[in-house]
Amino acid sequence: MFYVIFALLLYCVSVMIHIFFCRKTTKPGLQAKAYIIIAVILIGVYFAGVYTIGQGNFLDPHSLWGLPLKITSGVVFILLVPTYLMFYALTQLMSPSKKILLTIASQGNPSYADIMLGLQEEDFIGTRLNDLCACGCVSQIEGRYVLSLSGRKIAAFLNIMQHVLGREMGG
Amino acid sequence: MQMDLLTVGVGFVSFGIFFIIHVITFRWLRPEVLLKSLRLCMLAIAVLPLMLMGILFVNKAADVSLPAWILASLLALAVAGLVSLFYVLCVFGPYETSVRMRIVRELDRRGPEGLSLQELLGRYSPETILNIRLRRLMGSGDVIEKNGLYHSGSKRNFLFFSDLIAGMIKKWIG
Numbered sequence: 001m002f003y004v005i006f007a008l009l010l011y012c013v014s015v016m017i018h019i020f021f022c023r024k025t026t027k028p029g030l031q032a033k034a035y036i037i038i039a040v041i042l043i044g045v046y047f048a049g050v051y052t053i054g055q056g057n058f059l060d061p062h063s064l065w066g067l068p069l070k071i072t073s074g075v076v077f078i079l080l081v082p083t084y085l086m087f088y089a090l091t092q093l094m095s096p097s098k099k100i101l102l103t104i105a106s107q108g109n110p111s112y113a114d115i116m117l118g119l120q121e122e123d124f125i126g127t128r129l130n131d132l133c134a135c136g137c138v139s140q141i142e143g144r145y146v147l148s149l150s151g152r153k154i155a156a157f158l159n160i161m162q163h164v165l166g167r168e169m170g171g
Numbered sequence: 172m173q174m175d176l177l178t179v180g181v182g183f184v185s186f187g188i189f190f191i192i193h194v195i196t197f198r199w200l201r202p203e204v205l206l207k208s209l210r211l212c213m214l215a216i217a218v219l220p221l222m223l224m225g226i227l228f229v230n231k232a233a234d235v236s237l238p239a240w241i242l243a244s245l246l247a248l249a250v251a252g253l254v255s256l257f258y259v260l261c262v263f264g265p266y267e268t269s270v271r272m273r274i275v276r277e278l279d280r281r282g283p284e285g286l287s288l289q290e291l292l293g294r295y296s297p298e299t300i301l302n303i304r305l306r307r308l309m310g311s312g313d314v315i316e317k318n319g320l321y322h323s324g325s326k327r328n329f330l331f332f333s334d335l336i337a338g339m340i341k342k343w344i345g
Contacts, residue, residue: 001242022344064238072178072246079253086260090337091344096270097304098330101313101323109320112301119297128270129288138278146285147278154272155279161266166198170266171273171295171303 001065002053007046007073011080014042018088030092032085039081046074096124174233178243181227182250185219189255193263202303203310205267206328209259210311216255220247270300 018035025031050070053059059066096119103118104110110118129145132138137151147155162168193212200208224244227233235243265272277294278286286294305321308314312324 004242004246019340019343064236064242067174067235067239067242069175069178069243069246071175072182072243072250075179075182076246076249076253079250079257082257082261083253087333087336088340090333091341095268095330096300097268097308098334100301100304100308101328101330104314104321104323109322111320112305115305115321116297116301119301124270124297124300125274125292125295126288129274129291132271132274137275141285144285144287145278145291146283147275151275152279155275158266158272158276159279161262164194165263165266166194167200167267169273169276170202170268171270171300 001067002059003050003068003070003073004076006049007077010042010046011077011084014039014081015084018084030089032089035085035088036081043074043077043081046077050074094122096122099124174235174239174243177227177233178224178247179250181220181223181247183254185216185223185247185251186254186258188219189216189251190258201310203306206307206311206313213252213255213259216251217248220244220251223247 014035017038018031021034021038022031025034054070059068061068099119099122100115103115107114129138132151133140133145135150136148137154138145139148140146189212192215197205197208221244224240224247228237228240273295274291277291281290305314305316309316311328313328313330314321315324
């Protein structure tokens with residue numbers, strides 16, 4: 001039980017430090033890298049703490065409190081890191097499905113055309129294409145969009161996934 | 172140590188079983204039943220680690236007390252759930268629903284020539300996005316269509332839930 005609480009506490013601390021960092025930073029955009037650095041440091045603190053406690057024999061491994069679920073608690077901590085990042089990314093991202101649900105919720109009973117209007121306002125394809133150009137996955141050459149090397153790598157991964165999952169293109 | 176490895180192992184084995192079932196069955200699923208099937212799979216993943224830990228407990232795989240087994244089972248459930256969530260939201264979700272990934276695949280299909288914006292919109296337009304998403308949302312019961320008008324179905328869907336958490340984080344960040 002101790003190791004679980006220890007890991008969860010450190011996870012909460014990592015989230016709090018990141019929120020504090022986001023409040024203070026003047027940099028625009030997502031601060032995902034900052035959270036990854038904070039989380040890696042605190043995961044290191046967790047394993048250092050586990051090692052120290054193990055050396056000191058402070059806990060009775062036969063009691064529920066001292067049950068040595070060290071690796072499990074560490075794995076839960078590591079898995080909670082991308083979980084937080086996924087929800088954090090949503091603070092600045094709007095997905096088409098979310099936009100459709102929000103349009104329906106705000107307008108009551110909209111028609112297909114009303115929902116389409118809401119969707120077109122967001123310009124999902126244009127903004128995503130610009131993002132892909134900004135991150136270097138797509139290059140714009142003489143008015144045509146072409147995949148760069150990193151974009152081709154992503155496409156190759158997606159093609160492998162299509163073989164494994166056997167599903168057609170979504171979107 | 173033995174109980175620790177058993178717990179992590181059960182968590183990952185449960186995810187492995189979920190993944191195998193997912194790979195075998197999801198290739199035949201139509202987009203409209205995708206969300207519903209995913210929810211069912213996630214429910215199954217909640218039962219699987221508890222069942223596996225139950226089998227290990229009956230076979231006395233580790234010499235620990237019953238409360239320790241209960242705690243380990245809950246942690247195995249957490250591991251399996253978090254790995255599945257990671258897979259669904261970071262791997263399968265983007266593959267199936269991301270606009271960016273669809274653009275990358277459309278450009279990849281065209282090859283080194285690439286596509287102009289007009290050509291891209293001819294293959295993948297806002298109308299395509301809306302049709303795919305509406306089919307998916309209506310199939311899961313999140314959106315209901317009646318006489319050409321759309322209204323919200325179930326409010327307890329993952330999108331509203333994730334929006335709620337994201338809203339909380341946004342509020343804290345300020």
